[in-house]
């Protein structure tokens with residue numbers, strides 16, 4: 605069983621985002637269970653920048669480009685490797701002011717000329733891409749001189765409680781402690797600890813505000829609903845082919861609530877904003 609590769613193989617990523625349901629469940633929780641709406645916070649962070657058009661690379665449900673387009677008129681080009689995500693963004697942008705274009709493509713194969721955009725967004729996507737440095741450079745090349753690249757990036761502790769619930773459950777189910785399913789989450793490929801290693805020379809970091817996205821779930825069902833819509837859960841559960849992981853994880857979540865008196869899950873982020881030299 606190869607459980608380690610799920611996040612960074614493109615065909616698997618494409619499969620995982622083949623419907624919007626999983627990502628919608630997770631996004632709704634991020635929006636509603638943190639102290640503040642992440643998409644409104646995000647748009648406010650970029651409010652002072654000058655831009656008339658933007659590229660949303662790996663747009664997902666379009667939550668960030670839509671939040672920006674609600675706050676000001678902007679031409680949006682949205683791309684994603686998965687067609688249902690492109691469609692979801694088309695619907696989210698609806699008739700908001702501006703000219704909007706939608707292209708199903710990977711970042712790697714995206715067809716834009718250098719200097720096409722005032723602002724390029726690449727939120728929570730580069731940890732999925734096999735060649736992170738190559739894709740990051742492409743995004744920088746698409747940006748106009750003096751323009752900006754904005755990347756929402758996970759904190760190292762992102763989902764740490766959920767990851768530990770799963771590791772704990774897998775150990776209880778008899779997995780070896782060094783089984784690949786228990787190794788570090790692949791979001792760590794590109795997170796706050798190592799992002800600058802991949803930043804191209806043409807970009808200068810101008811700020812990196814932090815967002816406290818800690819989610820406080822009202823009950824164990826809420827945690828389980830979120831958890832069973834994560835890629836990390838689905839990858840292993842699909843290969844086990846039964847409900848043992850879900851049931852064991854549930855016992856662990858219940859014990860966590862009894863011990864700590866709450867159901868908090870870390871999901872904090874940094875927004876890296878770069879200027880194109």
Ligand SMILES: C[S@@+](CC[C@H](N)C(=O)[O-])C[C@H]1O[C@@H](n2cnc3c(N)ncnc32)[C@H](O)[C@@H]1O
Nearest residue numbers: 621662663664684685686689710711727728732
């Ligand atoms: C975690 S979601 C982030 C979506 C959105 N940017 C957000 O922050 O809500 C990752 C998205 O990246 C897309 N994706 C994964 N690999 C990609 C690639 N190589 N090129 C373009 N999109 C990709 C997925 O289909 C998915 O919609």
